Amino acid sequence: MTKDITLDHVSVSFGDYTAVDDAHLTIHGGEFFSFLGPSGCGKTTLLRCISGFQEPSWGEIRIGGKNMRGIGPNKRPTALIFQNLALFPLMSVADNIAFPLEVRGIDRKTRRKRADELLELIALPGQGDKKVSALSGGQRQRVAIARALAVEPDILLLDEPLSALDLKLRQHMRRELRAIQQQVGLTFIYITHDQGEALTMSDRVAVMSRGRIEQVAESRTVYDHPATGFVASFVGENNALSGTVLENDGTRLTVDLGLGTPAVVAAVGRGAKLKVGEACHVFVRPESIALGPGDSVNRFDAAVVREEFEGQVRHLIVRCGERDLRVTQVGQGQGNGGGQPSVPGGAVSIAFAPELATALPVGHLASV
Numbered sequence: 001m002t003k004d005i006t007l008d009h010v011s012v013s014f015g016d017y018t019a020v021d022d023a024h025l026t027i028h029g030g031e032f033f034s035f036l037g038p039s040g041c042g043k044t045t046l047l048r049c050i051s052g053f054q055e056p057s058w059g060e061i062r063i064g065g066k067n068m069r070g071i072g073p074n075k076r077p078t079a080l081i082f083q084n085l086a087l088f089p090l091m092s093v094a095d096n097i098a099f100p101l102e103v104r105g106i107d108r109k110t111r112r113k114r115a116d117e118l119l120e121l122i123a124l125p126g127q128g129d130k131k132v133s134a135l136s137g138g139q140r141q142r143v144a145i146a147r148a149l150a151v152e153p154d155i156l157l158l159d160e161p162l163s164a165l166d167l168k169l170r171q172h173m174r175r176e177l178r179a180i181q182q183q184v185g186l187t188f189i190y191i192t193h194d195q196g197e198a199l200t201m202s203d204r205v206a207v208m209s210r211g212r213i214e215q216v217a218e219s220r221t222v223y224d225h226p227a228t229g230f231v232a233s234f235v236g237e238n239n240a241l242s243g244t245v246l247e248n249d250g251t252r253l254t255v256d257l258g259l260g261t262p263a264v265v266a267a268v269g270r271g272a273k274l275k276v277g278e279a280c281h282v283f284v285r286p287e288s289i290a291l292g293p294g295d296s297v298n299r300f301d302a303a304v305v306r307e308e309f310e311g312q313v314r315h316l317i318v319r320c321g322e323r324d325l326r327v328t329q330v331g332q333g334q335g336n337g338g339g340q341p342s343v344p345g346g347a348v349s350i351a352f353a354p355e356l357a358t359a360l361p362v363g364h365l366a367s368v
């Protein structure tokens, strides 16, 4: 059975310091939900509240409609996987997986049967008698997941479980984790500061900063339509341009961004409420900027500052009016016009569609 998890205006304070500030959302049963944010933004504190290791200072957590206040971690339908996995290295794989069942007094035969089933699930069939110390990092990761699943929780809580793995393995484990979650149909609540992890695996993502939830949405929405300047600057690369609104006709904004001539930006979301004369931030993704001649309402003359080659992608830093902009070209740059000179000082023409830029009220941005 899948249970919704509701955070009802949850805040957590440590003395004068507010680690979580009015978190208010519902995670649906069966969802892969991630909390994404930089170190210290309050992700772990929220996860600890859900698991029962921390009581909220204010507000309520409900699982399946039931208020969790006063209910300890062992009595909640949750299991937690830590960064360090906390496996017993000298115990066999099967005994590690079955350990929580042993604690609950389940007999040896039943424990082994359950461990073998879980080994199938994590694609390590027949490996139960190996010592954990003989496994690779990724295999240990899977064993930790199997152990958490042994007690048949409704909700699996994962605290940066891939952070100790190397890049290739992390990317592989993202796919595995998602596949396991879909297979078992449980709710996974995942916390990470790694946007790639959050975006690739999750049904929805909550982006956090300074204890507050800035946006809750599907990955693509978070990327394409960031709700705040923090989300726009934290998730993916973005050119952040400060400017002043010159005109707002309800569908489009005309903004002075210091690019030589004003830019036109779609007036959507919180940007639609910007008033003439108001300061704002406009965000344009590097891959949304096209190089070369063409027809566009936003076309600007620029000069190449430098090129950064990264194999599959090429980044150009161009100077446009008073601003430096990053332009990313994929492949040989055919995608957004690669035939332009990239020698420092070379003249280029850049353009972006109004719909591919996001205007937002001025707010705090992610630090680089």
Ligand SMILES: Nc1ncnc2c1ncn2[C@@H]1O[C@H](COP(=O)(O)OP(=O)(O)OP(=O)(O)O)[C@@H](O)[C@H]1O
Residues within 6 Å of the ligand: 014, 017, 019, 037, 038, 039, 040, 041, 042, 043, 044, 045, 046, 193
């Ligand atoms: N028990 C505590 N007492 C005092 N301050 C705390 C306590 N636990 C957390 N904090 C503070 O609350 C803030 C949020 O911490 P939290 O661990 O939730 O952040 P996080 O986003 O998970 O960070 P990280 O990714 O580094 O683990 C931090 O500034 C932290 O120092």
